[in-house]
Amino acid sequence: xxxxxxxxxxxxxxxxxxxxxxxxxxxxxxxxxxxxxxxxxxxxxxxxxxxxxxxxxxxxxxxxxxxxxxxxxxxxxxxxxxxxxxxxxxxxxxxxxxxxxxxxxxxxxxxxxxxxxxxxxxxxxxxxxxxxxxxxxxxxxxxxxxxxxxxxxxxxxxxxxxxxxxxxxxxxxxxxxxxxxxxxxxxxxxxxxxxxxxxxxxxxxxxxxxxxxxxxxxxxxxxxxxxxxxxxxxxxxxxxxxxxxxxxxxxxxxxxxxxxxxxxxxxxxxxxxxxxxxxxxxxxxxxxxxxxxxxxxxxxxxxxxxxxxxxxxxxxxxxxxxxxxxxxxxxxxxxxxxxxxxxxxxxxxxxxxxxx
Amino acid sequence: xxxxxxxxxxxxxxxxxxxxxxxxxxxxxxxxxxxxxxxxxxxxxxxxxxxxxxxxxxxxxxxxxxxxxxxxxxxxxxxxxxxxxxxxxxxxxxxxxxxxxxxxxxxxxxxxxxxxxxxxxxxxxxxxxxxxxxxxxxxxxxxxxxxxxxxxxxxxxxxxxxxxxxxxxxxxxxxxxxxxxxxxxxxxxxxxxxxxxxxxxxxxxxxxxxxxxxxxxxxxxxxxxxxxxxxxxxxxxxxxxxxxxxxxxxxxxxxxxxxxxxxxxxxxxxxxxxxxxxxxxxxxxxxxxxxxxxxxxxxxxxxxxxxxxxxxxxxxxxxxxxxxx
Amino acid sequence: xxxxxxxxxxxxxxxxxxxxxxxxxxxxxxxxxxxxxxxxxxxxxxxxxxxxxxxxxxxxxxxxxxxxxxxxxxxxxxxxxxxxxxxxxxxxxxxxxxxxxxxxxxxxxxxxxxxxxxxxxxxxxxxxxxxxxxxxxxxxxxxxxxxxxxxxxxxxxxxxxxxxxxxxxxxxxxxxxxxxxxxxxxxxxxxxxxxxxxxxxxxxxxxxxxxxxxxxxxxxxxxxxxxxxxxxxxxxxxxxxxxxxxxxxxxxxxxxxxxxxxxxxxxxxxxxxxxxxxxxxxxxxxxxxxxxxxxxxxxxxx
Ligand SMILES: Nc1ncnc2c1ncn2[C@@H]1O[C@H](COP(=O)(O)OP(=O)(O)OP(=O)(O)O)[C@@H](O)[C@H]1O
Ligand SMILES: Nc1ncnc2c1ncn2[C@@H]1O[C@H](COP(=O)(O)OP(=O)(O)OP(=O)(O)O)[C@@H](O)[C@H]1O
Ligand code: SF4
Ligand code: SF4
Ligand SMILES: [Mg+2]
Ligand SMILES: [Mg+2]
Numbered sequence: 010x011x012x013x014x015x016x017x018x019x020x021x022x023x024x025x026x027x028x029x030x031x032x033x034x035x036x037x038x039x040x041x042x043x044x045x046x047x048x049x050x051x052x053x054x055x056x057x058x059x060x061x062x063x064x065x066x067x068x069x070x071x072x073x074x075x076x077x078x079x080x081x082x083x084x085x086x087x088x089x090x091x092x093x094x095x096x097x098x099x100x101x102x103x104x105x106x107x108x109x110x111x112x113x114x115x116x117x118x119x120x121x122x123x124x125x126x127x128x129x130x131x132x133x134x135x136x137x138x139x140x141x142x143x144x145x146x147x148x149x150x151x152x153x154x155x156x157x158x159x160x161x162x163x164x165x166x167x168x169x170x171x172x173x174x175x176x177x178x179x180x181x182x183x184x185x186x187x188x189x190x191x192x193x194x195x196x197x198x199x200x201x202x203x204x205x206x207x208x209x210x211x212x213x214x215x216x217x218x219x220x221x222x223x224x225x226x227x228x229x230x231x232x233x234x235x236x237x238x239x240x241x242x243x244x245x246x247x248x249x250x251x252x253x254x255x256x257x258x259x260x261x262x263x264x265x266x267x268x269x270x271x272x273x274x275x276x277x278x279x280x281x282x283x284x285x286x287x288x289x290x291x292x293x294x295x296x297x298x299x300x301x302x303x304x305x306x307x308x309x310x311x312x313x314x315x316x317x318x319x320x321x322x323x324x325x326x327x328x329x330x331x332x333x334x335x336x337x338x339x340x341x342x343x344x345x346x347x348x349x350x351x352x353x354x355x356x357x358x359x360x361x362x363x364x365x
Numbered sequence: 366x367x368x369x370x371x372x373x374x375x376x377x378x379x380x381x382x383x384x385x386x387x388x389x390x391x392x393x394x395x396x397x398x399x400x401x402x403x404x405x406x407x408x409x410x411x412x413x414x415x416x417x418x419x420x421x422x423x424x425x426x427x428x429x430x431x432x433x434x435x436x437x438x439x440x441x442x443x444x445x446x447x448x449x450x451x452x453x454x455x456x457x458x459x460x461x462x463x464x465x466x467x468x469x470x471x472x473x474x475x476x477x478x479x480x481x482x483x484x485x486x487x488x489x490x491x492x493x494x495x496x497x498x499x500x501x502x503x504x505x506x507x508x509x510x511x512x513x514x515x516x517x518x519x520x521x522x523x524x525x526x527x528x529x530x531x532x533x534x535x536x537x538x539x540x541x542x543x544x545x546x547x548x549x550x551x552x553x554x555x556x557x558x559x560x561x562x563x564x565x566x567x568x569x570x571x572x573x574x575x576x577x578x579x580x581x582x583x584x585x586x587x588x589x590x591x592x593x594x595x596x597x598x599x600x601x602x603x604x605x606x607x608x609x610x611x612x613x614x615x616x617x618x619x620x621x622x623x624x625x626x627x628x629x630x631x632x633x634x635x636x637x638x639x640x641x642x643x644x645x646x647x648x649x650x651x652x653x654x655x656x657x658x659x660x661x662x663x664x665x666x667x668x669x670x671x672x673x674x675x676x677x678x679x680x681x682x683x684x685x686x687x688x689x690x
Numbered sequence: 691x692x693x694x695x696x697x698x699x700x701x702x703x704x705x706x707x708x709x710x711x712x713x714x715x716x717x718x719x720x721x722x723x724x725x726x727x728x729x730x731x732x733x734x735x736x737x738x739x740x741x742x743x744x745x746x747x748x749x750x751x752x753x754x755x756x757x758x759x760x761x762x763x764x765x766x767x768x769x770x771x772x773x774x775x776x777x778x779x780x781x782x783x784x785x786x787x788x789x790x791x792x793x794x795x796x797x798x799x800x801x802x803x804x805x806x807x808x809x810x811x812x813x814x815x816x817x818x819x820x821x822x823x824x825x826x827x828x829x830x831x832x833x834x835x836x837x838x839x840x841x842x843x844x845x846x847x848x849x850x851x852x853x854x855x856x857x858x859x860x861x862x863x864x865x866x867x868x869x870x871x872x873x874x875x876x877x878x879x880x881x882x883x884x885x886x887x888x889x890x891x892x893x894x895x896x897x898x899x900x901x902x903x904x905x906x907x908x909x910x911x912x913x914x915x916x917x918x919x920x921x922x923x924x925x926x927x928x929x930x931x932x933x934x935x936x937x938x939x940x941x942x943x944x945x946x947x948x949x950x951x952x953x954x955x956x957x958x959x960x961x962x963x964x965x966x967x968x969x970x971x972x973x974x975x976x977x978x979x980x981x982x983x984x985x986x987x988x989x990x991x992x
Contacts (some may be wrong), residue, residue, distance in 0.1 A: 058533070076633075197626045197638075199626065200626035200639075201639065209420055222556060225627065225629030227629070228629035230629075262557075268585040270612060270624075270630045274592070275590070279560065284525070395876065435844070461891030466885075468885070470882055476905070541710070
């Protein structure tokens with residue numbers, strides 16, 4: 010087995026807000042091996058961004074973290090201030106959804122690229138320039154010598170995202186965290202950026218956390234997937250296992266709600282009715298209970314924890330009392346269909362529509 | 366001309382709208398943006414026409430110019446035997462109720478200072494009550510689109526994005542239109558909400574017998590909702606075919622590149638990535654506009670513009686060397 | 691540096707939330723100041739109006755020109771809260787009377803500025819085309835003339851009547867307000883709900899009134915307060931220079947100018963009206979600013 014790159018244990022993030030405490034991430038644990046891609050998938054507001062920012066110690070002023078984060082065997086709480094300076098951005102780097110947030114609009118590309126390298130790696134100016142050109146080549150920017158002299162706004166969205174990726178890679182990180190790196194881009198550009206990330210990851214044996222709301226992206230690019238909902242991981246597993254043997258009702262509902270290009274046109278979609286819970290006033294039991302087609306009375310009282318065929322790389326776990334594809338889950342679904350509503354009182358007609 | 370032609374236009378009686386040789390150009394300092402260059406399409410009663418293509422290819426401009434917002438630079442738009450590009454402003458205003466539109470940004474498309482009931486009943490106040498809806502039946506319409514009529518006095522910001530899109534749909538439906546143009550109506554919505562709005566559009570189409578023009582850059586969504594799909598690239602038509610047909614047998618190289626880019630799906634085309642950047646719309650390439658990025662481009666492609674032709678029954682493509690299987 | 695850039699990005703993204711969370715006291719403090727500012731403005735306006743209507747029949751007002759031998763140049767006292775002038779005139783009563791002109795000019799000019807300038811900006815921003823070009827030309831030309839000189843010029847070549855002063859100052863306010871309203875209209879007219887109304891077939895004039903104007907209104911109202919403040923200051927300056935309405939009509943600037951002549955004896959004649967102008971303008975600015983912020987926040991949370 011390869012080395013563990015990232016180990017997160019029982020991570021929780023609380024924000025204090027005028028309206029009360031908001032737990033955006035709740036008890037997330039995961040392990041990421043060297044060279045692996047781990048995708049975190051979830052709806053808007055599920056805590057994906059907060060989670061990814063917490064990994065590089067970028068928590069908003071009103072946030073508080075619990076739990077431990079180990080990167081490359083190093084607990085980030087044990088880093089001294091000066092060590093941290095050359096750790097985040099060097100060993101761990103991040104790519105954000107909007108490339109403009111990471112680029113300084115009034116500085117040329119080369120200046121921005123070289124500055125980071127000279128600061129962190131203490132290389133000479135000419136060496137930094139050489140490296141910058143090599144990097145831009147690596148991210149497939151044509152005629153990098155000329156492009157380097159341009160300002161961010163002179164580049165297209167796809168080009169900008171490539172530059173941001175080049176900047177993130179400048180100091181040869183071992184772990185790359187990409188928070189929706191392609192959401193703002195066209196499908197064809199998205200493909201080329203994801204191809205690029207794949208290529209670089211394999212070349213450099215880099216590990217990657219890929220945040221996305223698109224199950225399709227996760228399916229095509231990740232070794233493993235964690236499905237996040239209301240700040241908790243609902244189901245985790247190897248990509249193939251997860252799709253072949255889907256256990257969590259939320260994962261199933263999410264997949265059924267998106268149009269599948271392999272199906273004929275006018276195939277009826279099954280939306281997930283209702284809305285995610287209010288994180289300021291979270292439910293006592295399973296966060297998905299109100300919208301879940303399997304929900305039983307016990308789901309309303311206690312929170313399920315991740316369990317399943319755990320152990321090493323075959324790890325496939327889900328947090329559900331009545332999982333899909335088990336006799337218990339089937340019975341729960343049948344009972345709800347007969348009752349006409351789930352335990353949260355949501356009508357089954359809305360939840361499953363014409364699917365069953 | 367390349368990527369142009371009218372071979373795909375239909376001659377049946379139930380053609381509702383017929384757009385011929387439409388050109389839209391925007392003069393800007395330093396040149397002219399060729400946003401739409403000789404695009405033709407038609408819409409049959411009860412049909413959903415999907416328009417796909419990358420950002421900036423002219424999808425919105427095409428659809429908006431068809432309803433004279435703004436008037437196209439040239440070309441004609443036939444509706445009920447009239448070329449509506451020839452109408453005066455006031456004459457055009459008189460037929461506006463027949464064409465409605467739903468926008469991408471659900472929140473920005475509703476006036477933040479008016480109540481939901483005001484917004485939805487606006488059309489009736491301008492045009493008077495019609496056979497389908499009256500001021501008294503607004504509540505029914507709200508229920509039909511899934512908005513609780515009790516919330517009628519609320520302002521748009523008290524609703525979620527998906528609910529705002531429902532309100533927009535009701536506002537469009539109240540005039541009993543023939544055509545609704547949906548310009549990326551689900552692109553700004555969360556995945557689980559997207560399905561709700563797509564289903565609602567399908568239901569409303571069946572119930573009230575409207576035709577839809579559905580614009581999106583998401584191929585899966587377009588395939589799901591459309592009967593016929595038009596693929597656009599840089600203001601030109603690439604391919605027009607029935608939805609399932611197009612996805613089973615994409616023949617234009619650009620369509621194939623788009624399909625290869627659908628994330629995580631098992632599609633019929635070989636893996637390929639589009640090389641190079643989108644050329645400038647101020648100075649588009651001669652010949653086939655896709656030639657700078659096409660894997661099959663030849664000298665012919667660089668000089669002569671391909672014409673739209675039928676390569677299989679009801680499957681039209683504008684390409685010198687289509688992939689025919 | 692990547693890290694710093696990222697940090698800034700994240701910080702700004704959540705700045706609003708974080709700020710609201712970390713400093714709940716700040717908002718409350720601003721509310722108290724806002725109420726104080728409004729209270730001050732109401733007090734000033736009510737006093738001036740009362741003085742105008744009831745004059746000396748009010749217990750706290752006297753004839754502003756009434757000579758009082760016992761209190762020549764006297765400082766503020768219980769009886770004469772703002773002190774007395776060279777002939778013992780009651781400065782407080784002078785300020786109350788002077789307020790008539792100062793405030794009236796401020797309000798009248800703002801009203802004209804909003805009516806004409808705002809109207810121009812609205813039409814230019816919505817209809818665009820040649821109307822816009824024309825309005826932009828007018829704005830640019832008038833704004834590039836040294837404003838105060840123009841006003842002084844007009845007032846000196848014509849008689850120093852109230853209408854002249856208002857006319858001259860309106861030339862300052864109209865282009866400034868037109869520009870602000872035009873910018874705001876351009877922004878609103880770009881929003882999709884305006885397009886949506888067009889699709890519905892609403893007449894353009896109606897769209898302007900029903901969809902655009904209500905959304906420009908907040909900006910307009912906020913800037914009305916700011917403009918009133920500025921005009922009061924400018925009118926004060928003109929009066930001080932003797933270029934506003936002719937004597938014997940009193941204005942705030944004139945009281946100050948008179949106090950300045952024998953500043954050593956009557957510093958309160960400069961200080962008291964000065965303080966009134968200062969507080970009034972400050973309040974107007976603060977109220978305008980806060981209104982702008984409040985509307986902005988409402989918009990942002992949409
Ligand atoms: N600084 C903060 N203060 C208070 N609440 C916050 C803060 N940052 C995030 N949140 C809340 O935490 C929750 C998770 O937000 P997050 O941005 O991680 O979601 P996400 O999954 O990334 O969503 P999206 O797909 O929209 O980016 C949200 O409810 C958000 O409002
Ligand atoms: N008012 C305008 N003035 C100048 N150029 C314009 C104008 N409107 C659109 N364009 C240009 O016309 C081209 C087509 O734009 P359009 O908005 O129709 O594309 P689109 O396919 O709808 O893209 P998107 O997916 O980003 O909405 C683009 O190059 C755009 O920059
Ligand atoms: S069955 Fe119960 S525990 Fe499982 S997802 Fe549904 S509500 Fe949650
Ligand atoms: S083969 Fe030629 S005509 Fe066909 S898409 Fe490619 S460049 Fe265009
Ligand atoms: Mg996010
Ligand atoms: Mg568009």
